[in-house]
Each structure stands twice: as structure tokens, then as C-alpha cells.
Amino acid sequence: MALSLKENMVLCAMLCLLITPSVAELPRFKQPLNESRQSLHFLVVGDWGRKGTHNQSFVANQMGIVGEKLNIDFVISTGDNFYEDGLKGVEDPAFYESFVDIYTAPSLQKTWYSVLGNHDYRGDVEAQLSHVLKEKDSRWLCLRSFILDGEIVEFLFVDTSPFVDDYFQDPGEHTYDWEGVLPRMSYISQLLVDVNSTLAKSKAKWKMVVGHHTIYSAGHHGNTEELKQILLPILEANNVDAYINGHDHCLEHIIDKNSGIHFLTSGGGSKAWSSDVKPWNLDELKLYYDGQGFMSMQITESNADIIFYDVSGKPLHTWSISKEPKLASSI
Template sequence: MTISRRRFLESSAELGAVSVLAGAPAMAAAGGEARFFVIGDWGRDGKHHQRAVAGAMAAAAVAADPAFIVSAGDNFYEAGVTGLSDPQWRTSFEDVYSQESLQRPWHVILGNHDYRGNVEAQLAYSKLSHRWEMPARYYTRKLAVPGGGAEIFYLDTSPFIRKYAGTVTNTAGQDKRAQLAWLERGLAASGARWKIVIGHHPLYTALGGHGHDQPDMIAAFEPVLRRHQVALYINGHDHSMQYVEMGGIAYVTTGAGSHTYQPGPASRAGYCSGDHGFLAVAVGAAAVRLDFIDARGKSVFGKTLGV
């Protein structure tokens, strides 16, 4: 991955569970390219290679200068946080991602393990932290790059997984129809060249099959993504790094922020690895570049969309 230092500013439209608040116009990226990192499934008190991945991400951030970092959910294992005073805020987040280069906005979504704890505390931490940003359970951010810009739609996917009903993964009271309607409206109204959707759970994976693909997610979201020409869906949940294309959409799994497993070869054409690491994304006018970076700081897989 060829990297130079560029900075850009972002603006956003933040929304609650149903309502949308209008944001300021997005500002253009200097040099015409917007960069961000995505890490999923990480919060383990620095263990299971979490610190190694954090170090690699910090080094990459010095070179790439991403405008923000995305957490793709399962922020704290095994059962979220108990509240704002939970020690995991320090042991799994502040003291692990402590490097200066990581002191930039973190756009955060929820995973199923977060739903075992105090979700409201994760929302409220946004008011205490200079970098933790979770304005709502689902929300949008706009990036302005030449050629139409990009818009990211951050989802709350746990309520869509039927097996969680009545379990310790407490998604009771969450309105799936309202969230789907919000996504439909937002994608329809978006004039972005690149529409990117990020959720915790996958739709399709390179491994495929039971336990990897998520039929509940496919049924709910695939028609919407196709209808509105979404180019890229990014998720965590599966503790691996995977890339696959299905129906003209790139599906990228980046759930390797700490504990992983050895998944074996991909059953579909694509990429699959049990390496620990994170995803680097560079959005330009004509293309989106994706790179999986492992815990040693090495790019282990790259893909360019749009060319």
C-alpha cells in the first residue's frame, strides 16, 4: 500500500433511533483521498494479540494519517461494560490504544457482546471521551472527495439476529423496521459516489455456510444494498479477515482485533485468514482501496474497487 500524509475534514448527519438531525456540509479531503481504519472484536484487556494489533495500527496511522478509526463492534468481552466506571474503559480501550497516532475520532457501533452489558453507557461515553463517538445506535457520516464523495451508514445489527431473542444478548425493544426504513431513506437520498455500509454482523463471507454467512442479515439487508448500489459492506463478528464479492457488492470481514481462529481455505473465490489485524480503507474519486494489515504491520491482502 502506497501511503503519504494527507488530511481531510469530515462532517456528519447524526441520528437517533428514528429521527435524523441535519449536519453541516462535508468538506473536501486534501489531496483527493480519504482514509480510515476499521477494527472489530477487540476488547480483551490487551490480551490475545490485542496490544500487538494496536501497535501495528498506531504505526500505520503515523504513515497514513487516517481521519478516523471505526470500531465494528464487540468492543468489550465477554459482556460489554457495566457502566461508565467499568475498568474496561481503561484496560481494553484507553490504555491499549494509547499511542499519539490513535488519538483521533473513533466511530463506534455495537456488537452482540456489547448487548450483554450496558449499551447506554457506551452511548454516554461519547460525552466523556475526546475520541469515542457513538451518537446513536445507528448513524451516518459523510466524506467529501472529488467525484461525488462518500457516505458511510453505521448500523446496529444485533436486533436483526433472531437467535438472540430472549437471551443474555438483550436486544429487546429495538425497532428493526424503523432502522431499515431509515437506511432505505438515507441510501435513496444519498448523492455519494461511494455508499459504504458498516455493521457488526456479516451478510456473506468467503467461508460461506452455517455460522459464517448470516441468513437473517441477508434477508433484511441484501435487497436494500442492491437496490441502492452500495459498493461495500464491512463487518466484524467472525474473528478473521475475509473478502468476497457477491452480487456486485464487496463484503469485507474485519473481526481480527484480538482473538482469532484458523478458518481454513475460503469456500468461495476471495480471501480468508486467521491473522490478527485490521482493515485500512482509502476512498478516492475513482476507486476505493482496501488493505488488510496484520499485527506485524504487513499488508497481507489488497483489493481495489472501481477499476
């Protein structure tokens, strides 16, 4: 009997854990440590591109203020960069209306490391990946999957939309741009091998993975079962410290009681979903906030300090993950 797509992917994920790691083919970028403080400071925002509406402009303003206070080195975007249907092409004015003309603060004139969300896949994907956008605004860096080497931390950005069965089997009225992804099985299989290889070979003190879709979430979309079955075992086997995502329009912090992985959702860049939360074990759920906002992180050799902020810049939740000694506690 032929295996289903999901069964094939689970089998592939299991095989990835048994294969001797090879050199990853994913593009790699370097983000040097701040020499004076030997650390990295950055912001994380997701689900933002609405031409300033739904409080996007207010979130952007507070990001600028916090970014200046923390002297950030870069910004991470967790996807759904342009609503509702991505970009129409490299000349789409939405690139200016939702990005260039919104995030104008001096502190935000740093590289934006971005992944694609499901809404981005409803437009011209190649437009978002094009060097033409970087020529329009040098901050913009968006690829399907890539590695960011921060010396003490290695970030692995993963293209998660191709994992989700519904986008292929039941897309409804939406049209997705899968050029560059098909055949899907081959694309996902190679990506899983690259993910496992990259994480297994990493010598960084911290290992973090960034994707658009949730793995664990009490929010509207909830868990992404495909990622839970296929990607999560690879993260667990390679001792990943945190998985950072958007997709659910909220701010959220879950610590898995078994693996200890921190699941950090920063999807509050614009439109939020009020009171849309599912029951969750409160020993694991450290924050659920159903409003707009963003997250900051400051990483040193020994600590990763996380702060979530609301639309007014008020800190909602702080947490410190420590490497030496191995602790994780509220601050």
C-alpha cells in the first residue's frame, strides 16, 4: 500500500536523524557580534504588512523606540510580510506602503531577515526573493530557507508553508505560487536533510529555528500538525533552544515540558484576533496576549533575555534562558 504524503514526510524526518550530516546547501549569512558588548540584540515581528492599518504603524513606532533603547543589530520577520496576497511583482507599491514607508525609525535601518508566510505564497514569491527589492531598500533580505551565523547563536530560517497539506489539497478560493517548490516531496525531503545537517554540525552556543507557522500554539491556528510530526523531532534531536514563529496573530510563549524548547510566537505586527485562545497547560503557557506587539531578544554566551511588548511599548512578559547553569526563569 502506498504511503500518504504525511507518512512519507514522517519517514523522511526519521531517516534524516540517522543520516550522517553533510555540508548544508542552504545560503549562509554572517551577523557579527557587537564588539563592545559581545552580544546580539534584535527585534522579532510577524504578520505585519497591511499598509499601516490595524495598528501596524503604532507597532512600528514602538519598535523604533525599543530598537533605539536596545541598540539592536537586526530585525527578524516571521512572515506574512504583505497582505492579503503577497506582492504582485517587484514594482508593487505595497513594498513601500507596507515596509519602506512604515518602518522609518533610525534604529530599524538594519537588516531585516525575513521568511515567507502563507499569505506571501499567494502572490509573486520570486518578487519577494528578488535582489530588486534589496536595491530599493538595502535592509530587505528574504529567502525561502537560510542560515544566519551570529557567532554565539545560529539561526536557521525554514520555509514552512510547503509543509501544510491544506494549501495543496484544499486551497479554497486562494491561488498559491508553488513555482520553485514542486515537486513538493523532493523539496521538503531536501529541506529536512538540510535542516538536520545544519543543526547537527552547528558549534554555536545557541541554536534557534525561525519559521512562519506555529508548531505549538494556543491561538487561532493552533498546532501545525505537519510540523509537529515532521520538523519537531529534528529540532528535539539537535537540542534546539527556541523555535520562533508568527502565523497566529498574537504574542505567546510556550515551554515544552518534555524537550525544554521555547516556542515563541511574535505574530502581532498588525491585525490581531481578540479572545481567540484554546485551553493549554499553564505550566507550559507562560504568555498568551491577543493583541498587537512584538518581541525583543538579547543574546550573550550565557543568557538569552526575551521581552514581549504591546502596541504601546509596554513590556508584557520577560524571560531569561540561561546556559550556565542550565536554568529558565522569569525575570
